[in-house]
Structures are given as C-alpha cells and as structure tokens.
Amino acid sequence: MKNEFIEKLSSKVTEEDLISNIREVNQLRTDFDDWLLKSESNQQVETLKAKDQGQEIEQIDFSVFKEQFYTLYGTYKENRKKQIALKNDLEDANLKQKSALISELKTLVENEENIGSAFKSFNTIQDTWKKIGDIPRSKRDGIQKEYSRLREMFFYNINIYREIKDHDYKRNTQLKQDVIHKLQSLRNDETQIREIEKSLRLLQDEWEDIGPVNNDEWEILKSSYWEAVRSIYDKINKHYEEYRQIQNDNLVKKREIIDSLKAKIEDNSASRNFKDWNKLTIEVKKAQEDWKKIGFASKKDNDKIWKEFRGLCNTFFDERKVFFKSKDEVDQKARDLKKELIEKAITFNTSNDIPNATKGLIALQKEWKSAKNAGKYERKLWEDFRKVCDDFFGRKQEISSELQKTLEANLNAKKKVIASFKEVKLTSENKEQQLKNEINSFVSIGGVRKDKLNGILTEYIAVLKGKLNGLKMKPEQIEATIFKVKIDSFAVMENSKDLFYKEKNILRKRITSLENDLMQSENNLGFFSISKGAEKLFDQVNQKNEETKNEIAILKRQLKMIPNE
Numbered sequence: 253m254k255n256e257f258i259e260k261l262s263s264k265v266t267e268e269d270l271i272s273n274i275r276e277v278n279q280l281r282t283d284f285d286d287w288l289l290k291s292e293s294n295q296q297v298e299t300l301k302a303k304d305q306g307q308e309i310e311q312i313d314f315s316v317f318k319e320q321f322y323t324l325y326g327t328y329k330e331n332r333k334k335q336i337a338l339k340n341d342l343e344d345a346n347l348k349q350k351s352a353l354i355s356e357l358k359t360l361v362e363n364e365e366n367i368g369s370a371f372k373s374f375n376t377i378q379d380t381w382k383k384i385g386d387i388p389r390s391k392r393d394g395i396q397k398e399y400s401r402l403r404e405m406f407f408y409n410i411n412i413y414r415e416i417k418d419h420d421y422k423r424n425t426q427l428k429q430d431v432i433h434k435l436q437s438l439r440n441d442e443t444q445i446r447e448i449e450k451s452l453r454l455l456q457d458e459w460e461d462i463g464p465v466n467n468d469e470w471e472i473l474k475s476s477y478w479e480a481v482r483s484i485y486d487k488i489n490k491h492y493e494e495y496r497q498i499q500n501d502n503l504v505k506k507r508e509i510i511d512s513l514k515a516k517i518e519d520n521s522a523s524r525n526f527k528d529w530n531k532l533t534i535e536v537k538k539a540q541e542d543w544k545k546i547g548f549a550s551k552k553d554n555d556k557i558w559k560e561f562r563g564l565c566n567t568f569f570d571e572r573k574v575f576f577k578s579k580d581e582v583d584q585k586a587r588d589l590k591k592e593l594i595e596k597a598i599t600f601n602t603s604n605d606i607p608n609a610t611k612g613l614i615a616l617q618k619e620w621k622s623a624k625n626a627g628k629y630e631r632k633l634w635e636d637f638r639k640v641c642d643d644f645f646g647r648k649q650e651i652s653s654e655l656q657k658t659l660e661a662n663l664n665a666k667k668k669v670i671a672s673f674k675e676v677k678l679t680s681e682n683k684e685q686q687l688k689n690e691i692n693s694f695v696s697i698g699g700v701r702k703d704k705l706n707g708i709l710t711e712y713i714a715v716l717k718g719k720l721n722g723l724k725m726k727p728e729q730i731e732a733t734i735f736k737v738k739i740d741s742f743a744v745m746e747n748s749k750d751l752f753y754k755e756k757n758i759l760r761k762r763i764t765s766l767e768n769d770l771m772q773s774e775n776n777l778g779f780f781s782i783s784k785g786a787e788k789l790f791d792q793v794n795q796k797n798e799e800t801k802n803e804i805a806i807l808k809r810q811l812k813m814i815p816n817e
Contacts, residue, residue: 258317258320271332271336271339286544288314291314293540343388344387347388350384353384357374361405421469428459428465431477432476434455435477435484438451448484503553510560513535513539516535517564586623587629590623594636597644658698694712699746712737716733716734720733720734762807774797776793
C-alpha cells in the first residue's frame, strides 16, 4: 500500500540541497505523525465498534509505514548531517582562504609600490576571493568589512583614482546607489526570511564587485550602504527572535494541553466506568485536535514534548483497551446467564400448563432484573427475552378468554344437571349404577370459575345427600361418596393442585386438633375417681372419645382419597 507521506519524503531525500528544505521535511514528519496517530486511533475505535456488533475488520499494520517513513527520515537526517558537516568544513576552509587573502591584501597595501604589479596581485586576490564560497555566518560581516576596508585602502594608497576616468566614478556611484536602493527595497520585502538572507549575500557581493567612486561621495554611499545592511540584519535577527518567542509560546500551549489531559486521565482512574471511559476518550481526541492547531516549538523541545504527548495518549488507549477487554469478559458471563434464562423462557412458552408456566416466567423476569447487566449484549438479549414473554402472555390471554367462556358454559351445564338431578327418581333396579352415572354426568362436565366452585358444589352435594339418604346407605358410605364428588370436582379444575394442597392442610390440621383433644381427654380420665356419680360422666367422655376417633378415621380415609400431585 502506497503512502503519500513516504513518497514525498522519498523525493526530499533525493534533492540536492538537503540543508534548506529542513522545514518542509519537519512539517512532513509532523503531518505523518498526526496521520499515524489519527489512523491508529480510528482503527481502535472502529475495531471496538465492530466488536460490539459481533464483527471483525481487517487490521492495518501501521508499524510498517512508521518503519518505512523513519528509515527514510533517518537516511535524510544522516545525509543532511553530512551536507552540513561538509558545508561547515567548506565554510571553515573558505574562511581560512579569505583570511589568507586578507593577509595578502594587507601586505600588498602596506608594501607594494609598483602599480602594475600591485594591480596584477590585486586582481589575482579579487578573482580568488570571488571564487571562494560561503563562510560561517558569524564571521561573514567582520571578514567582509575587513576585506572592504583593505580594498579601499588599496585603491586609495596606490592613487588608482588618477587612472580612472570621471565617468567610471559616476558609473560606479550609480551602480552602488542601485545596490543601496535594492537593499532598501529588500529591507521592506515580505518574502521568506531565507530568501532575504540569500538576496543580501548576493547584493553584498555585487557591492564589492563595483569599482571605486569619488572620495567625496564615498562616505555618504558607504554610510547608506551599511545602514541598509544593518537594518536588514536587524530585520533578520528580529524575525528569528519573534520565531523563537512563537516557539516558546507554542511550547507553553502544548505543555498546558499535556498537564490538563494528564489531570483528566488521572482523575478517578481507579473507579472509572464505561460511561467515564467514553467521555474521556472524547476529551483525548479533542486534545489531539487542539495539538494539531499549535505550531512548532524549538527543535530540541518539539521532539521531546511530542513524545511525551504521544506516550500519554498511547498509554490512555492501551488502558482503555484493557478495561473494555475485562468488561467484555464480565459481560460475556452475564450474557451466558441470560441466554440460559431465555432458553428456560422458551420452554415455558411451549408448555400447555399455563398456570405453572406463568409462575415460571414471572420468576424468570425477577431473576432477569436481579442479574448483572450484559453490557453491549444486553439490548439484544432483552429484546429476545421480552419477545418470548410477550408471545407467552399473548397466547395466555387468548387461552384465558376461551377458558372463561368454557368455564361459564360448564357452570350453566352443571346447573342444568343439578336441576335435572333433583327430578330424578332412583329405581329399585341397579340404583348404585344409576347414581354413579348421575354423579359422573356432573363431574365430567369439567371445571368452573374458581369463585363459583364452592357454590355449585355445595348446591349439588345438598341434592346428592338427599338422594343418598333415600338409598338408606351407611353414614361412612355417604361420607365417602360425597367427599369423592368433591375431590373429583377439584380434579377437573385448573388450580387442582392448589385445591388438593389446601384440602390436605385442612384435613391434617383437623386431625391434629382432634388427636390432641383425644389425648387430653384420655389423660383427664386418669384423674376421675371411682364413684357412683362419676360413672355417668365417665361414660359420656368415653362416648365422646369414640366419636372423635371415628371422625379421625373418616378424615384419614378422606386424606388418602386426595391424589398425591
């Protein structure tokens, strides 16, 4: 995959002049670092989003780009360093050559008396001087002034002006005035400062190439020339001072961003929740955007503070990744638990035992509320769970509506059976079978509404007792028959289990109460004294105890008749 920053840097590395393009390369490196940070951040966010949706995205290895770019950047720095070293060496060598030429010119001015020979030596020195390249900037002004001074002394000392015509003086004056005018224009030029520096060097060389002028005009020209040169140097120095101040201001702004972001990251770091992490992520990204809007600090500070800021951001995103990974593990446990609840709900939804299924689903809903939130899985799981519950209770509503109609119809049918039963005359032949059929016709109709059961059952039993008494049946048979009708009527009810359970409790409590009374009564008999008056009371208590025992036996038989469900 191609990268525009790497391609641009590749072209910069191959340029001939690696010294003057440093600002462009540094800007390119900053743009690349910004792009790399933004790309890595975006990929992290996209990866988290995709993971939340149960998807995966292709990961781009940005370290490859980073390695390619900084390998090229290292090559550029090494080559530029070599160029600077070579330039410094050349400038030092040029300085030595110019210093030697100044010494030669000084000797020529002080000792040479032969004009012809002097001019020949001077021209040699001047030609050599022009061919020598740049020297260190810190020495340039002093060397140039000394060369100019000796050059002036040379022309004055050997009386060269007598050989130069007046129009040459005027021409040189005009040329020097042109140079001064260009310098004054350059002083007000708004182009880049490096271009101004380059133009200044060329104009100074041009000034030195121009021949002598009239001595009366020289001081004025020289004063104007150096005044313009100094003002340009002042402008250059002011620019670098202002640039250094801007760099310092940028450094302060970047430090403020780091300190502010560091405080936000450290605040509540131990108790930070999902919402806090997302809010802080927005703050970090805003800080990154604000950072991009700030210019460079000085070279020595800019790299250092950038590494600190990038390290702070990288550490934050690494910790964020660890948090979301650990939270995802917790969410998965909650997810698995709620999946089990959904499976149980589905089982209840397919059950035809509506009452038990209703209780089961209500219990599951309570368990769901008390279970931990499943994070990113929660919404989908809740929608699935709620759909199963809605399906069941919708189906229950339909069943309940139909059931109510059936129960009402059963109640009317039982009333008709009771009315018919009242008119029935049991024949002498096969009375038991006839009675059994009549009872079955009542019970087999099915259940009725819960609130109507006791009433319809009481009404039927009242009619049934009359019929049973007419058959001259034993009391225990009557009791058993009536109780069986009651139990069989419970069996066809929707809440039969509850009815059986309630009836069993009533019987057991009654049996326990009677047994306690019997035990107390028998214990009391032991305290009766044998006397004529006590015998009658003793017989009454014994008779009552026998009745209690009979009732207990009847209750126990009834208890056995209740199904164990």
